[in-house]
Amino acid sequence: MSDPTILLLASLADGDKHGYAMMEDIERFAGVRLGPGTLYGAITRLEQQRWIRPVASEDRRQPYRITAEGRAHLTGLLEKLNTVVKTGLRRLKHA
């Protein structure tokens, strides 16, 4: 589980965060430390897809917010992942 798209969307699912907060959060819940270049590459892509958007801020640290389209996309990704996880676990149990 190291796909930056899903990690970043999942991180923003519970509230706005700036880059460094996302890195810390992702490391906490997924055990993956995204590099700054990887993170901003993903932010760029997700913003182009309109799955996230910047939130007005006084700080140089730019917070981002997940959009409705982003939530829908994340839901789809997680459902697919859930199917894979359930199938894998079931097959392991019967093997």
Added chain:
Amino acid sequence: MRWLMALAVRLYPRAWRVRYEEEFRALLEDVNPSWRAALDVLGAAVVMRLKAISLGRIVWLSGLVGLLGGFGTWVLSPNRFVSQAVIKIEGPGFSHRALSDYLAALARGTVSRRSLYKIILDRDLYAAERRREPLEDIAGQMREHITIKPYGTNSALLQFESTDQKLSKRSPTI
């Protein structure tokens, strides 16, 4: 390491920097500087640069690289000169077996040390090399460039290949 990360930011495409540079630099101030982080910033810059290149430019650049590669190969590769002779074998009772036997005999006769010495000396081949190297070594090199193989059903092909045009012309197959 922070200096390397700061330098790497300059490698990002201009359009990207206009939009993200300020906040990206703020993030870089927060992260612990390390080789891993610096390489990550550098790697992402390369990826973005590549993505910023249009398909047309990629095709154009690939074509140019291919053209230059081909030209370089052509310039650097030595010319190969090949002289060939085809010996047709006819006669009563001729068979495939006879062709194989003939080829084996031809090979033995042609590439034997004695035969090659005679060809080299009689035709004054490898004159410059003979001043530097023993005749045995030169015969060994020559043997590697001689090919004898079946050609059709009743012929044998003798071929001598060289990067030296004069040598190829004076080779034993002519």
